[in-house]
Amino acid sequence: MSTCPIDTRVIRPIRFLAGQCQMLDQRLLPAEEVWHSYTTYQEIAEAISTMVVRGAPAIGVAAAIGAWFGARDIETESSWDFYQEFEKICAVLVATRPTAVNLSWALERMKHFAESNLDRSVLELKIGLEYEALAITQEDEKINRMMGQHGEPLLVDGARVLTHCNAGALATAGYGTALGVIRAAVEAGKNISVIADETRPFLQGARLTAWELQRENIPVTLICDNMAGYLMSKGEIDCVIVGADRIAANGDVANKIGTYTVAVLAKEHNIPFYVAAPVSTIDLSLNDGSLIPIEERDEREITHIKDIQLAPKGISVRNPAFDVTPSRLITAIITEHGIVTGDYRAGLDQIVKHR
C-alpha cells in the first residue's frame, strides 16, 4: 500500500507543484486528463463552484488550500487586519457550494487556527495556515484509509456492491470514502464487483467512478440510475455503499441526488445500505436532515450534454443536486473512528466529541 505522493498510479485529484495547486479537471474525465494550475483563492473558488473539483471531502481540501493562497496574498503587517481580510476570503470560499459541510468545516478549522494565534506575526500566521491546509489534505487520505479498515468487514467476499455518484479518490484527497471501503476490501483479498449508477446529470458514476475503478482493475459495471431497482429485484446487488455531503445529528444523510431513491429501493429489497463519510461531514448543529440546504444547479446540466440539446428549448427544469436519506433507511454509517448504527443521535454525538 503506497502512500507516496509522487506515485502517479495513485489517484489524487489535487497536487502541488512549484508553489501552485494543480487540480484534475473532473468535468473532462474520462475523455481527457487535464490538470489546471491555481495560485489565487478566487481561482480555487471558481474551480469549486464550476465543479472542476467536486466531492465533499475534496472541496473541503480545496477550500483549505484556497484559504491558504488567499492568506498568502494579504498585504498587511497587522495580525488583526490580516484576520479581517482572511475572514472575507473564507466567506467567498464557503459560498461556492451550500450542501457539503466539509467546506465550512475546513474553513472553520483554518479560521480557528488564525483566530487562536492573533498574538503571532502575519508571517507566522501565513506559515501556520499553509501548514494547516497541507495537514487537512494529508489527513484526508489517512482518514479514508482508516474508514476503509473499519468498513471493509461489512463487505463479504464475492459481494456485488452498488454505489451512486463518485465517493472515490476523486472525491477526496485520495483513496475515497465509499470507494475507499471497497478498495480496503479488495486489498484484504476479497473479490468485490461494483455496480456504478451513472448519476445524472453530471454523470459522476459514468465518468469518474467507472474511470477510477477500471484504472485499478476492480470489476465495475455501469448502469443508468433507473436500472438499480431492476438489478435489485433480480437479486444482483448484495449491498449499497455511498458517501455523504452532510450528516445531521439524527443520522439523516444529504448526498448526491438519487441517493434517497437507492435507499428506498434497498429497504424494499432488504439490502444493507451503508454510508461512508469522515467525521468532518457530521453537522451536529442540525437536528435533522430537513434543515440541510439543498443546492439547485443550472438547468443546462440537464438540458444539454456539451453542446447537444437533449430537451426542447424553453422547457422548465428542476435540478436539485442533493437529496436527504432519512436515517431509518441507513444500515450503518462508517467513519474513521468506527461504525455508527442503531441510535444515530447518540452514536454520532459520541463519535464527534471523541474525535
Place this chain on the structure above:
Amino acid sequence: MSTCPIDTRVIRPIRFLAGQCQMLDQRLLPAEEVWHSYTTYQEIAEAISTMVVRGAPAIGVAAAIGAWFGARDIETESSWDFYQEFEKICAVLVATRPTAVNLSWALERMKHFAESNLDRSVLELKIGLEYEALAITQEDEKINRMMGQHGEPLLVDGARVLTHCNAGALATAGYGTALGVIRAAVEAGKNISVIADETRPFLQGARLTAWELQRENIPVTLICDNMAGYLMSKGEIDCVIVGADRIAANGDVANKIGTYTVAVLAKEHNIPFYVAAPVSTIDLSLNDGSLIPIEERDEREITHIKDIQLAPKGISVRNPAFDVTPSRLITAIITEHGIVTGDYRAGLDQIVKHR
C-alpha cells in the same frame, strides 16, 4: 376535439402519403422533425428495431403496416403460398423487439385475417390486409381517447402528475395512453401539470414527452430519473401515470426501465400509481410478470450521446430496456374498456374476454 388526419397540429407519428408510410424519426426529436418514407416491410422492421418509431401501441401499428406492405409485394396467385410467405414476413417483424406484446398482438390479428380468408383470392387477401392495417391504426387513437375518458376522473383539478418515458401521442397512432389520460383531464377543464422523468438512456421523457406537452401548452417540468424520489419526499407529486409494454394475467406490468423504481417510490410516499394501456397490451398467456422477456439493448445507448463518450472505453455495461412492476404496487390499470383495480387476475380476464 379534432380527429382530422390532416390537422398538422395534432401529433401523429405515423402517416400515409401517396401509398407510402411516413414515420417521424423519434431519435432526432426535439432538435429536428424529420419524416422518413417507407414502402417495404424490411424498412419498417428496421425502423422498429432502431427506434425511429417506439412505444408499445405505435410499434404494434407499425408492425401491422409492415405486414400490409410485405403482403402487397408477395408475388403468387396461390392463397396458400401467399399465406406461407406472409407468415415469414410476420416472423421477421415480430422479432424486431421482444417486450411489447402489442407487436405480436397486431401481427396475430393480421395473420388471423389472412388465415380465416384462405378461400379468397390473393388480391382479396391483399386488399383485406390493407384494410386491417388501416383499421388497427385508426382504432388505436380511438382507443386512447376512450382510455382518456375512463382515466381522467382519477386526476383531480390541480394535480401534479409524474410520468416516466413517453406514453404519449408519439408512442401510439395518436393522443397517447398515459398522456392521453392527461390530455383528457386538460380537455375536461382541469389544471394539470406534468413532471417528466428524462428516462435514460434513450431520453424519451426529455426529448419526446417534454416536446409533446410543450407543443400543446400543458405545463411540464423536466427532471432526471433520480430526482422523482426527492420531489415525492417534498410533497410535490400527487400521482404517477405511466404506459405499459406488456401486462401479465396477474396485473404485473412491464414498462420502460425505471418504472419499477417509480412505483416503489410511489408506494413509499402513498402516492397513487396508475397504468394506462390498451387491452392489446394484456397478455393472459403469461401467469405473471417474471415470464415477460426483457430486452437488453446496445451498450452504446448508455456510453455515448451521439458521438460524445460519457464513460471510459471498454467499460462493462448493463442496458435492460424494461422492468416489471408487480401488481401490488399498482393502484389501477386504465383501459379503453374501463378501470381494473384490486383483483387484477379476475379484472383483466373479464376485460379481455369482453372486449
